[in-house]
Amino acid sequence: MQEMIDSVTRFVAGEIAPHAAAVDRSGQFPEGLVPRLGEQGLLGLAAPAAFGGVEADLATFGACVEAVGRACASTAWLLLAHTMSVRALLIAGSDETRQRLLPDLVAGRRLGCAMAATEAGGGSNPLGIRTRARRDGKDWVLDGGKEFISLSGMADVYVLMARTGEPPPALGCFIVEKGDAGVSFGRREELLGVHGVPVGGIALSGCRLESSRLLGDEAGGLMVMGAAGAHGLVGAASAALGIASAALDDAGAHVKERVVAGAALASQPGVQAALGDMRIELAAARGMLVQAIRDIAGHKGPPLSLFAAKLTATETAVRIVDRCMALFGAAGYSRELPAERRMRDVRAFTIHWANNEVLRDTIRKASVA
């Protein structure tokens, strides 16, 4: 799969990196980039060849997302939401549903988003989901609303979680399509970073769906979320490592050129120590991710080591990006350089693709179980 990674790296240099700053400023995802991502295989990394996909293993998926994340966090974010929707369809979609949706999603003719789970009542606890799916004859009818959903209004296909029964709360995953009657999209949130992707609400009012729109079992939503979530966790960790390594490379080059008090910054022991420590932290976070990907084999859902790797990679990246920005002095705080954009973008990866505090809490509980 090294060929795929090399091809993605070239594509990123030619067609993603040159537009990253403009995407951040305008908040517009480049016209025509989604089909180009499809042509490059990036939208089918997790899909089998039968649907036009690349069948990349998780390590290759991570390396491709990292290459994209180095240049443009928004594009990496889009890839994660899309890939999780592809995974959810593969894991729980019927043959008919897969045949109908996957070829278009993989080719970039349509864009997917998963999961649409968060609601006004909270995103960190799926059991609090209030959006209701009730049976009506052979159909399901959905009412409720989602908030802070990536690609809201931009994606064509949403994997959306709704309450199918209670008590105890049963959650199911449904395929909701942009043109479905009873679906509308709320205002776009104004966010600190990842400006290239719209994030906003989805309202469901008497949204009638054929039974084939239920993915898997009506109480199997958390299973689908967990199984598809491995790509979200690996992808978020990889994107963050990409952002951090780009920051570190830029800072390393800058300190060699920047002369302060008659000497290059790079000659200062304090600067050398900072850069050295960051390289060590980055390597350690990367090592955790490599190990966690190995651990996935034999697990039904993501192993705890992947939770630990995601939170470590994203938090390490936040620290590195912050310290690298400082090495640029005032220029690092200016919008002329990518340092401040990285700072704004990288933080989002600690909040979503599984909230870091929730991951930490899960590991804490498991460690005394």
Ligand SMILES: Cc1cc2nc3c(=O)[nH]c(=O)nc-3n(C[C@H](O)[C@H](O)[C@H](O)COP(=O)(O)OP(=O)(O)OC[C@H]3O[C@@H](n4cnc5c(N)ncnc54)[C@H](O)[C@@H]3O)c2cc1C
């Ligand atoms: C840019 C962006 C894009 C997003 N895209 C999507 C999307 O596509 N789909 C989607 O469903 N959601 C999405 N989200 C929402 C995200 O998943 C939620 O913000 C996140 O799950 C936290 O939920 P909340 O914001 O409702 O915070 P709350 O649930 O109110 O929690 C607030 C904070 O409390 C802390 N906390 C919560 N639970 C625990 C615990 N058990 N132990 C310790 N601390 C805890 C955490 O620090 C948490 O951030 C997105 C968010 C952002 C910022």
